[in-house]
Amino acid sequence: MKKKKYKKPSNGVLTNRMDIGTKEFNEFQAILLNKSKAQTELQKKRIELMALKFKMEDYLKSEDMDLKFTGEFIKACLKITQVNQNKFANYIGLKPSNLSKIIGGERPISHDIALILGRIFNV
Numbered sequence: 001m002k003k004k005k006y007k008k009p010s011n012g013v014l015t016n017r018m019d020i021g022t023k024e025f026n027e028f029q030a031i032l033l034n035k036s037k038a039q040t041e042l043q044k045k046r047i048e049l050m051a052l053k054f055k056m057e058d059y060l061k062s063e064d065m066d067l068k069f070t071g072e073f074i075k076a077c078l079k080i081t082q083v084n085q086n087k088f089a090n091y092i093g094l095k096p097s098n099l100s101k102i103i104g105g106e107r108p109i110s111h112d113i114a115l116i117l118g119r120i121f122n123v
Contacts, residue, residue: 045080049077049081049121055073069103069105070109071102071105072103074103074117077117085099092113092116092120094113
């Protein structure tokens with residue numbers, strides 16, 4: 001099998017810092033925008049979930065004392081995946097009111113539910 005030859009980046013594209021407003025920056029931005037537009041909805045959702053996963057990891061590693069409820073992350077996952085909160089509660093075996101309290105920070109999350117959520121959202 002023949003190896004592909006890749007063109008070496010020039011004009012600072014991906015090799016050096018690019019200043020906003022330069023021709024190279026605008027070209028690179030256009031490439032990224034076209035790639036983004038070409039993505040399927042499923043690809044976009046996967047990327048959003050991955051970004052949320054990174055936010056969770058950053059939060060856990062952070063020494064910032066700004067506490068967040070687990071429910072904030074659950075709510076974000078449901079929004080990204082466009083899943084109805086009541087249907088999701090029933091799916092994981094919770095009453096909708098209990099899930100609502102977890103999301104609102106009024107009730108702690110159990111270990112069992114945490115494991116279920118981890119498997120469902122791959123986090």
